[in-house]
Amino acid sequence: xxxxxxxxxxxxxxxxxxxxxxxxxxxxxxxxxxxxxxxxxxxxxxxxxxxxxxxxxxxxxxxxxxxxxxxxxxxxxxxxxxxxxxxxxxxxxxxxxxxxxxxxxxxxxxxxxxxxxxxxxxxxxxxxxxxxxxxxxxxxxxxxxxxxxxxxxxxxxxxxxxxxxxxxxxxxxxxxxxxxxxxxxxxxxxxxxxxxxxxxxxxxxxxxxxxxxxxxxxxxxxxxxxxxxxxxxxxxxxxxxxxxxxxxxxxxxxxxxxxxxxxxxxxxxxxxxxxxxxxxxxxxxxxxxxxxxxxxxxxxxxxxxxxxxxxxxxxxxxxxxxxxxxxxxxxxxxxxxxxxxxxxxxxxxxxxxxxxxxxxxxxxxxxxxxxxxxxxxxxxxxxxxxxxxxxxxxxxxxxxxxxxxxxxxxxxxxxxxxxxxxx
RNA sequence: GUGAGUGUCGCCUAGUGGUUAAGGCGCCAGGUUGUGGCCCUGGAGAUCGAGGGUUCGAAUCCCUUCACUCACCCCA
Numbered sequence: 001x002x003x004x005x006x007x008x009x010x011x012x013x014x015x016x017x018x019x020x021x022x023x024x025x026x027x028x029x030x031x032x033x034x035x036x037x038x039x040x041x042x043x044x045x046x047x048x049x050x051x052x053x054x055x056x057x058x059x060x061x062x063x064x065x066x067x068x069x070x071x072x073x074x075x076x077x078x079x080x081x082x083x084x085x086x087x088x089x090x091x092x093x094x095x096x097x098x099x100x101x102x103x104x105x106x107x108x109x110x111x112x113x114x115x116x117x118x119x120x121x122x123x124x125x126x127x128x129x130x131x132x133x134x135x136x137x138x139x140x141x142x143x144x145x146x147x148x149x150x151x152x153x154x155x156x157x158x159x160x161x162x163x164x165x166x167x168x169x170x171x172x173x174x175x176x177x178x179x180x181x182x183x184x185x186x187x188x189x190x191x192x193x194x195x196x197x198x199x200x201x202x203x204x205x206x207x208x209x210x211x212x213x214x215x216x217x218x219x220x221x222x223x224x225x226x227x228x229x230x231x232x233x234x235x236x237x238x239x240x241x242x243x244x245x246x247x248x249x250x251x252x253x254x255x256x257x258x259x260x261x262x263x264x265x266x267x268x269x270x271x272x273x274x275x276x277x278x279x280x281x282x283x284x285x286x287x288x289x290x291x292x293x294x295x296x297x298x299x300x301x302x303x304x305x306x307x308x309x310x311x312x313x314x315x316x317x318x319x320x321x322x323x324x325x326x327x328x329x330x331x332x333x334x335x336x337x338x339x340x341x342x343x344x345x346x347x348x349x350x351x352x353x354x355x356x357x358x359x360x361x362x363x364x365x366x367x368x369x370x371x372x373x374x375x376x377x378x379x380x381x382x383x384x385x386x387x388x389x390x391x392x393x394x395x396x397x398x399x400x401x402x403x404x405x406x407x408x409x410x411x412x413x414x415x416x417x418x419x420x421x422x423x
Numbered sequence: 424g425u426g427a428g429u430g431u432c433g434c435c436u437a438g439u440g441g442u443u444a445a446g447g448c449g450c451c452a453g454g455u456u457g458u459g460g461c462c463c464u465g466g467a468g469a470u471c472g473a474g475g476g477u478u479c480g481a482a483u484c485c486c487u488u489c490a491c492u493c494a495c496c497c498c499a
Contacts, residue, residue, distance in 0.1 A: 008490085063497050067424085085499090114499075119424080121493060130499060197496065208497090262498055284499060311499030339457055372452075374459035382459090389457050403459065 012126025026326030045089035051079035057088040059264030082115035104137030132309030139304030145245030168259040169239040175232035210258040226257040286310025333360035335377035343388035
């Protein structure tokens with residue numbers, strides 16, 4: 001039958017079926033709890049934005065903008081893009097709503113569908129869900145540390161083990177260009193020993209050379225000049241300060257001079273949470289960093305900011321691998337069964353009444369046999385059943401059956417609600 | 424965009440040239456008059472991803488194509 005259906009979910013998209021929903025809700029609840037503690041407020045931005053917003057912020061040369069966006073023209077000819085990340089829209093909203101007038105930093109969080117046109121693989125989808133938070137309008141390194149600690153606590157609160165926090169500083173607009181020159185210089189001497197991908201990276205994005213996973217390239221990267229050693233005095237001081245706050249907060253972080261983030265807008269602090277036993281595949285569970293120039297580039301006055309984002313599907317994947325199951329709700333419900341037309345009429349009435357009282361009630365359509373109804377009650381995991389047979393209807397009663405213990409007794413219909421409030 | 428692997432009922436799987444494609448799970452219905460969970464019986468459900476070819480004969484061999492998966496690139 002598989003091939004016979006005309007329609008299927010588009011490549012790289014998935015249906016999140018009822019059986020999976022528990023994981024997502026669990027993650028969302030933990031996230032919301034953490035945000036509440038740190039004073040973050042939820043924000044929702046549109047699914048799509050003016051295309052120029054993303055070109056401007058993510059960087060015109062990056063893969064995301066070059067070939068991974070879902071872009072279209074609306075009916076008036078405006079270029080629109082399904083959001084490929086969460087930070088830029090929030091900066092836009094910050095400016096659009098004059099949030100610089102609020103007490104700084106403005107702390108916002110979001111759950112958002114993210115779209116990137118890529119070849120799907122494990123933990124990577126064309127449409128996926130991200131949770132992220134942003135603190136805008138504050139440059140204090142203590143905030144960097146707080147954000148990193150918050151991200152760390154989020155993952156720990158889910159019960160995730162075997163994860164690590166990597167931190168690095170990639171400098172600012174003043175000290176990064178000279179560093180990149182040094183890096184280019186270094187790599188031009190080793191370029192012939194590098195893998196083909198790295199040769200391409202050399203021209204396109206020199207920074208990325210550092211995190212090539214090939215052993216040979218890693219050796220080369222190990223000898224490469226480190227960004228932290230070429231920071232300007234201000235950035236150096238900032239990074240030092242972030243580190244010391246992280247120690248105060250007791251976040252078990254690791255400095256990783258090869259950590260580079262994919263988006264152009266990052267400055268100074270960058271960080272990433274990775275599964276420890278990464279099999280080479282999708283190593284990033286979540287990550288973020290400072291973007292002190294971004295809001296200025298969007299036309300606002302210079303405003304420092306920092307944020308974090310993580311992919312929900314990737315978290316679910318890791319939870320499953322570690323055997324962590326979300327807590328299940330224990331709502332078992334009530335089943336109302338019936339025989340005959342009059343029994344059905346009584347069942348309709350009782351079902352409605354119980355539901356008005358806020359209870360989970362099942363009953364069946366189609367005048368099935370009682371056996372069939374009881375089987376269904378069992379399959380649905382109902383705790384007990386009410387049965388309206390001919391006798392009960394005649395007597396003005398209903399059969400109350402405990403499906404766990406297996407015993408049953410007849411009760412007057414008027415006493416049903418009382419009975420339930422006692423249970 | 425590149426490379427590799429896989430495609431048999433809703434799910435998992437057997438079947439590697441020969442009569443009506445098999446089993447498990449799940450689903451539905453029965454196992455005497457109105458009752459679940461265990462058990463038993465029966466039923467529905469697959470033109471074996473699609474198209475073409477080889478052959479007397481193909482789910483099984485060949486080609487093409489599509490889809491999925493994994494990896495690379497990149498990222499969450």
